[in-house]
Amino acid sequence: MKKNFALVGAAGYVAPRHLKAIKDVGGNLVAALDKNDSVGVLDSYFPETSFFIEYERFDRHIEKQKRENNIQLDYVSICTPNYLHDAHIRMALRTGAHAICEKPLVLNPWNLDALLDIEKETGKKVYTILQLRLHQSIIELKEKIATGPKDKVYDVDLTYLTSRGNWYYASWKGSVEKSGGIASNIGVHFYDMLSWVFGDLKENTVHLHSHDRASGYLEFTQARVKWFLSIDYDALPNEVKEKGQHTYRSITVDGEEIEFSGGFTELHTKSYQDILAGNGFGLEDARQSIEIVQTIRNAKISKQEEGKFHEFVNLPVSKHPFNRS
Known part of the structure; x- marks a missing residue:
């Protein structure tokens, strides 16, 4: 079954690798977010996706898709600056999705402990790219x-x-x-x-x-x-x-x-394939x-x-x- 994704940090340096990986695994990109609007790269992968520069409208769109169209996110891919990873992982889990986050996953080891608790509460997983x-x-x-x-x-x-x-x-x-x-x-x-x-x-x-x-x-x-x-x-x-x-x-x-x-070109795709396979x-x-x-x-x-x-x-x-x- 095709999986539904959202991507946070669509204008970032590493975002194209994630967009390609989502495309390669047959995913559907429901929405993308970045405060910067230089995201023409979306045309190469998901030109029809909904793009937002404001988090509030991004969040509203995801909620509407869930309630009105029965479209539930399966994964949120996180390509934002390092210090925001922890917050965006928490957001992904709260929406009922798994998180796929670029490295470093968080800046401090104690952040991992809190995320482990939220995993248990939500039943969702946090994955990182260790290509x-x-x-x-x-x-x-x-x-x-x-x-x-x-x-x-x-x-x-x-x-x-x-x-x-x-x-x-x-x-x-x-x-x-x-x-x-x-x-x-x-x-x-x-x-x-x-x-x-x-x-x-x-x-x-x-x-x-x-x-x-x-x-x-x-x-x-x-x-x-x-x-x-x-x-x-x-x-x-x-x-x-x-x-x-x-x-x-x-x-x-x-x-x-x-x-x-x-040998680096396909490693993000391999990472996504492993995640979708349950690893x-x-x-x-x-x-x-x-x-x-x-x-x-x-x-x-x-x-x-x-x-x-x-x-x-x-x-x-x-x-x-x-x-x-």
């Missing part, structure tokens, strides 16, 4: 670790550089209160993947945390991880700049590169990664111990205008 768990290279890595020596601890280096322009600092992403900071914005799915593959967290140390970069050390049951994240173009390796590229992603396990530069990733699946980023956001900077810091941690300070007095 790296569906990437074939990561699945193969997890299988390799799971079938390897149980007492082996692997040395992992994670480097993710994805440059952003001046717009970033004027948007909600540049506000720690709204985005959770750089670790939440661009790192949370990597922390989830590391948790999924290497087990429970034992240590979380932060060596650097600023508006455009962060670095630290994580220790899991089966991994010692040195990590570095940045949105500063100046941090990119020269060979990447020379190719005209703006992103560099690398994960090594005991010195061996894990190749996962491709999908829920609140508890997201907990450890949410705890990691919340700790990073509030941690004091620690001394760099030998063998426990990323080689990029002492790169020159950003020349970005945001960092100038």
